Amino acid sequence: MKLNILKCFYCCCTCWKKRNTFDLERRELNILLLGMKSVGKTEVGYILAGKKRTIYETTNGVQCYKTRLPKCSLAITEVGGNRQSEKLWHHYYSRTMGLIYCYDMSIDDQQLQTSFQLLNKIVSHQFMRGKVMLLVGTKSDLVNDTIQLYDIENRFALENLANKYFMKIKTIHFNPNKLESLWNGIEWLANNININYSNLKNRIENDNDIEKTLKKQQQKSIKFSNRRAKTAPASINSSQHRRSSLIFPWNMHHTNVF
Ligand SMILES: Nc1nc2c(ncn2[C@@H]2O[C@H](COP(=O)(O)OP(=O)(O)OP(=O)(O)O)[C@@H](O)[C@H]2O)c(=O)[nH]1
Numbered sequence: 329m330k331l332n333i334l335k336c337f338y339c340c341c342t343c344w345k346k347r348n349t350f351d352l353e354r355r356e357l358n359i360l361l362l363g364m365k366s367v368g369k370t371e372v373g374y375i376l377a378g379k380k381r382t383i384y385e386t387t388n389g390v391q392c393y394k395t396r397l398p399k400c401s402l403a404i405t406e407v408g409g410n411r412q413s414e415k416l417w418h419h420y421y422s423r424t425m426g427l428i429y430c431y432d433m434s435i436d437d438q439q440l441q442t443s444f445q446l447l448n449k450i451v452s453h454q455f456m457r458g459k460v461m462l463l464v465g466t467k468s469d470l471v472n473d474t475i476q477l478y479d480i481e482n483r484f485a486l487e488n489l490a491n492k493y494f495m496k497i498k499t500i501h502f503n504p505n506k507l508e509s510l511w512n513g514i515e516w517l518a519n520n521i522n523i524n525y526s527n528l529k530n531r532i533e534n535d536n537d538i539e540k541t542l543k544k545q546q547q548k549s550i551k552f553s554n555r556r557a558k559t560a561p562a563s564i565n566s567s568q569h570r571r572s573s574l575i576f577p578w579n580m581h582h583t584n585v586f
């Protein structure tokens with residue numbers, strides 16, 4: 329009897345251990361890759377996916393990259409940085425676990441400020457608060473006097489930003505000829521997500537539910553506002569009342585780079 333109990337206990341422990349290891353191996357972390365137009369998001373994405381880049385076009389819509397790390401894999405989603413694509417960024421906030429935000433280190437001060445204003449807008453969004461962010465200063469190979477990371481941290485008060493929105497932020501330089509810093513940053517990002525994985529997963533489920541409800545309400549109000557008023561003059565053509573074609577992410581151009 330005693331032996332049976334011991335056997336059973338041993339079996340349960342092995343199963344539990346196996347299940348946890350298996351779960352960790354299967355883990356796929358959803359990461360969002362954002363930044364202004366031409367800052368180098370696609371460049372970073374291709375390097376992380378281990379693919380050679382042959383097309384140098386701007387990203388219109390979405391591009392996905394897969395990266396395998398020792399303990400998990402990353403599903404990285406880049407959304408283009410042009411004005412049209414920028415409007416779609418928020419559709420991806422609720423399902424993301426971490427953010428890679430790129431800014432160009434070779435641009436002028438005015439554009440740098442714009443880039444950080446955009447970053448503030450992202451992290452203040454209700455679905456992005458409390459998440460992990462890797463801040464990547466790209467094109468550092470193109471500037472002679474590379475801006476020091478602590479200058480960026482001080483100038484844009486990144487510590488305050490992290491405290492205000494309960495985030496973890498790490499800043500790195502990206503130089504396509506020296507990739508060590510990028511890989512260290514990615515490891516940091518993955519580790520921090522893994523530490524908080526189950527909480528983040530629950531949070532994402534909740535946020536997705538909230539987003540669905542908000543979308544339903546929005547669609548209802550669109551339908552309602554498109555209804556023709558009974559008092560409208562007969563000359564108003566019904567086609568004028570047709571629902572405008574909305575831009576939703578599932579209608580967009582979508583490319584996978586695996
Ligand atoms: N020298 C150098 N060139 C870079 C670096 N990062 C990107 N580039 C170049 O900058 C150009 C724009 O880079 P992309 O990766 O296409 O920029 P993006 O952020 O994806 O741009 P959108 O998709 O339009 O939002 C390309 O010609 C890249 O080769 C870098 O770190 N160093």
Ligand SMILES: [Mg+2]
Nearest residue numbers: 369370386387
């Ligand atoms: Mg791109």
